Amino acid sequence: MASAANTNMNAVRETMDVLLEISRLLNTGLDMESLSICVRLCEQGINPEALSSVIKELRRASDSLKVSENSTSQG
């Protein structure tokens, strides 16, 4: 039982490694944790199209925040 769980964990880890590699190849900018969250969301049947757009927007928002922070701190 424990070994089965173990092999399962191994398989999962391997899968995640592969996905991380692909993500790196494609230059998606996702780190391990974000990627694993995304994978879980996708596994729950979320529309990847929408998810990708959300991620982009989130990045955009955080960037703009940072930029404005920078500019205010400099000004």
Next chain:
Amino acid sequence: MAALDQKSPNVLLQSLCCRITGKSEADVAHQFQYAVRVIGSNYAPTIERDEFLVSEKIKKELLKQRREADAALFSELHRKLQTQGVLKHRWSILYLLLSLCEDPRKPSSRVGSYGAVFAQALPCDAHSTPFYYARPQSLSLSYPERSVLAAHNASSMGTSGISSLGVYPVNGPGPSPQSLLTGSGAQPVTDPARGSRLAWALPISGSPSGAAPPTSRPPVGPASGPPARPLHRQRRDGDGSAEISEAALVRDILYVFQGIDGKFIKMCAPENCYKIDSKVPLCKSLRDTSSRLAELGWLHNKVRKYTDSRSLDRAFGLVGQSFCASLHQELKEYYRLLSVLHAQLQVEDDQGVNVGVDSNLTLRRLLVWTYDPKIRLKTLAALVDYCQGRKGGELASAVHAYGKTGDPHMRALVQHILSLVSHPILNFLYRWIYDGELEDTYHEFFVASDPTVKTDRLWHDKYSLRKSMIPSFITMDQARKVLLIGKSINFLHQVCHDRTPPGKILPASKSTDSPKDAAELFTDLEGAFQSKIDAAYFETSKYLLDVLNKNYQLLDHLQAMRRYLLLGQGDFIRHLMDLLKPELARAATTLYQHNLTGILETAVRATNAQFDSPEILKRLDVRLLEVSPGDTGWDVFSLDYHVDGPIATVFTRECMSHYLRVFNFLWRAKRMEYILTDIWKSQMCNAKLLKSMPELSGVLHQCHVLASEMVHFIHQMQYYITFEVLECSWDELWNKVQQAQDLDHIIAAHDVFLDTIISRCLLDSNSRSLLNQLRAVFDQIIEFQNAQDTLYRSALEELQLRVQYEDNKRQREQEGEWGVTAEQEAAENKRVQEFKDTIPKMCSQLRLLTHFYQGIVQEFLRLLMTSSDESLQFLSFRLDFNEHYKARDPRLRPSLGATRGRRSSNI
């Protein structure tokens, strides 16, 4: 993983948000909400779920980037992934990675596809489906300032070669706190053209704060950017460097759409339209196109101006407010479209327009996309024009008139506005027909109330229809019913003091449906609204009639009127006349009301009237009309019937005065009958007595003939009045009252009844001459009575003297003396002779009377025949049944023929 799988998507999303923005949960609440919304609204993917296709796409993408080795590596990894089989939705995660793929060298490949998606989506967005606007590609989270966005986009693309070009040396390179492009290796800046493009594009966006620094990630600009960007732009923009570029025009137009003057396109006040400055060099087609587009701005301004001016005007009322609200709603959708367009423009600015001409905003494209909104705005503007200065129901009518169009889109639009506009009207209506309350501060509802009217005139005068405020989708009939329902409820409350809650009057029809649902009722075809009103109408009216009949004995009072004021109770009237005769023969000034009231009570107690309910009898009273000099009691006596409370609504003051007039007429006619009866009685009594005076027989015969003539006349008149006038009308009235559905029906029937009686009894102004003749006939009858009385008096006196004379004679003969002395006989003869001498005088007086009388009757007959009322013509036939008068008066003959001829010609 299995355990983690149980986490809900929301939790995962939230941690994702935190992770990417690098902030705590509390700070990302806004972004999280957005993410949930986007995910929720785009649940079904628009792409096909094919792992193979996705993987091929990824490979192609890598090949495009000239990374063949990476492509091979990906194939290997993908194969591995397939063999492991841990994931169920492999295609999904692959697709996600693909779409997040950042090609450092060709950053805008994605943007191109956005443009395409946007372009596809927009035409349908132009309708009002707000959710489409939430398409993630075209929305930024918080609409940051354009400059900031531009800067950040430039950085996120990883094309920050700008700093190396020294365009923004101010901020200088600094370490980026964010590592967006974790995977991207350092790549040398090899794209000066790109840098120059950005340098060109940023100032155009008009934002000096665009000086925000591009982050100093290692420059990753790929070698092959689009060549010579400025050249490309210029070529697209058109011809000649002096002219304004189309992009600038597009930007201008977008401002004009919101009613803001652009750089080139400005509001031209005298001509009231948007115009391009004529000095600006521009080719004709662009000028035309932009003028056409600018119309949208003009329309927007028009609608906007209306709502702005009206929303502050409180007196504009609820209907107007909801009209403004609906206009606002439409404008909001229009603004949504504008924001989408703006976002698109920003994307273009940020990304550069290197994706090709296909996906850019151009004037022509705008023309197509704004086609539908323009039609909508046009409709709204026309509506606004048409509704200028209207309010309340009038406004609803105006909107409704615009709904009668064949264009389904326009109809739907107007229908929507109408449902909002009619909502307050419906609220008024339900308050009114279910509670009887009128909460119409701004006089918008079609029922008006006059607060100055007292409760006794409530039914007749208090409430009225405001004709102009009846919406055109409510028929006049419905409006009247609505008025009647509320009026009935108010009548019950205020006049009948009936405190039954309205819910009990309308047990079933106080329905639960909200006004929102009911807003559809106005326009439905099944007539649910009609049936609703009908139900309320029937219930309320029935309840009102029940209350009036049960608690206030309306019908009993009606019958009492018939019996007492219209002399229906024969025994009572006759007895009353008997009792009153000595009183009324006196001068009118010597009459006292209390004496008469006592006599009235005696008459009631002696006849069948005593069995009437005390409620009715106590209302019965005597009234003395105004006395003019020379009047006898007969002229001023009148019966009266007191009415008050709810009953007075039916028996109004005018009604009662009508009743009094009719009563006077009937009373007079009745008195004639009574007089003639007296005349006949005295004739019968005296006939035997006066047989002994043969010299009188001629005179008496004359009297008998005249009396029977009069009796015939009066009998026919009475017959006519009783049967043809009163009974017929009464029967009609009674039927109508039994079938009446509401109080108005009863009142109307009653009015008709009174009018008929008045006109048939010759009391209206048309038959004044007839009535005068009739009065003259009555006067002749009274004169005849007086003449005959004096005749009989003198004859009986004479008779008595003669009898006395004979008695004296006989007595003396018995005493053995001479019966008469010579002087006595001479005196007797002389007296007899004197008496005989008076006979011709009496004769001539009677002849004169007869002559007058017949003249009057003939005139009366002539008037009867020429009258248009058929029953009056029949009366004339009956009065002259043996053509006695016709034979005497030649005028009766031709007129008869004339009427016949006229009648046949009428037919």
